[in-house]
Amino acid sequence: xxxxxxxxxxxxNTELSIQISLSGLSFCILQKDTNTISFLKSFDFDKKLNxxxxxxxxxxxxxxxxxxxxxxxxICVIHDNELSTLVPKPLFEEDCIADYLKFNSxxxxxxxxxxxxxxxxxxxxxxVPYINxxxxxxxxxxxxxxxxxxxxxxxxxxxxxxxxHTPKVYLNVSKNNFEIIITEKGKLLLYNTFEYNxxxxxxxxxxxxxEQLKLNPETLNLIFIGDTHKDDDLYKIAYKYIRNISFGxxxxxxxxxxxxKYNHSDxxxxxxx
Numbered sequence: 001x002x003x004x005x006x007x008x009x010x011x012x013n014t015e016l017s018i019q020i021s022l023s024g025l026s027f028c029i030l031q032k033d034t035n036t037i038s039f040l041k042s043f044d045f046d047k048k049l050n051x052x053x054x055x056x057x058x059x060x061x062x063x064x065x066x067x068x069x070x071x072x073x074x075i076c077v078i079h080d081n082e083l084s085t086l087v088p089k090p091l092f093e094e095d096c097i098a099d100y101l102k103f104n105s106x107x108x109x110x111x112x113x114x115x116x117x118x119x120x121x122x123x124x125x126x127x128v129p130y131i132n133x134x135x136x137x138x139x140x141x142x143x144x145x146x147x148x149x150x151x152x153x154x155x156x157x158x159x160x161x162x163x164x165h166t167p168k169v170y171l172n173v174s175k176n177n178f179e180i181i182i183t184e185k186g187k188l189l190l191y192n193t194f195e196y197n198x199x200x201x202x203x204x205x206x207x208x209x210x211e212q213l214k215l216n217p218e219t220l221n222l223i224f225i226g227d228t229h230k231d232d233d234l235y236k237i238a239y240k241y242i243r244n245i246s247f248g249x250x251x252x253x254x255x256x257x258x259x260x261k262y263n264h265s266d267x268x269x270x271x272x273x
Contacts, residue, residue: 014038016072017272018058019149020133021080022048023176025058028269029067036255039067040266044175051130058133062140075144076272077129077137082177082193083107084127084148089117092124100126116151120158121188125151152268153181154191160251162186167215170248171206172267173226173234178202180209189213199233207241217241223248225264 013033019026022045029039043061062068083105092100097113105128107113112131115124127148137144157170161183172179177196182189190213194205210217225248228234239245247264250271260266 012071012073014070014072015074015076015273016068017076017078017269018137019078019080019269019272020054020058020130021149021174022050022054023174025054025061026266026269027061027065027068028266028272029072030254030273032073034255035253036257037270038257040256040258040260040270041065042266048176051132054130055132055136058136072141075137075141077133077144077146078149078152078268078272079127079129079133079146080149080174080268081128081130082195084125084150086118086121086154086191087124087126089122089124092126097126101128114146114148116147118151118154120155120162125154147272149268150179150191150193152271153179154188156267156271157181157183158186158188160248167220169206169210169215169220169222171222171224171226171228173224173228175227178205178226178234180206182209182213182215199237202234203237203241206238210242218243220244221246225267227261227265229262 013031015030015032017028024042024044026042027039028037031038083101085100085104087100097115098107101107101113107128111128113126114129115126118125125148129146134146153172161168163186165185167182167184170181177193179193181191192209196202196205222238222242222245224235249263250267252270
């Protein structure tokens, strides 16, 4: 979804993506003319903040990070929360947009509800963005685009798996939650997000989901992306129960002034360009 323009952007080849969650913020700057990621930085919070606290943190970050104190040709805000649901496009009616969310998410009458089209899945992603963040970015920069994190994940993974015939289970891992995207024969079987506190929480949600879809842990392919690696507890416990585990890759061709941790990390923010 795009906010309308109120200012004329200063000519520049620089683009900015900002990923917003209650657990942290991430920033990525792309120099379009040289195809170079010139800035990539994340800030993890010690505890979950509320949207007002996040806005204060965001304002402070803009004031203290020199790389963010410039003009950008394009800005994308990625909203990372559990307040989203997929609706088949033929069944989507914008007048009923709140009804799609209220059965599986706690929403308020005052919540602003947005939606993204997911063309590859012929569906609509209905979600609640952090509207105070949107308002701040609009006041600061004018025109910008915003999306839900799951929109980027689903689009990118469906594109990767469009010619695949075997079931694939993707896990996008963050500090306190993970998204699960399951595909088969290039089609989306399931998207969901889970909050976890321990590795036992994590493996319970993973194995329960696999069981509900009647997938075989001996034959399915589990692919980690996001903030995880071979030595962490989530990988180790998953490896006890699932035979085929690997790490994904962003498959991008950017040059980097500061390299991401891994080829599979920072997946959504880098893929947002």
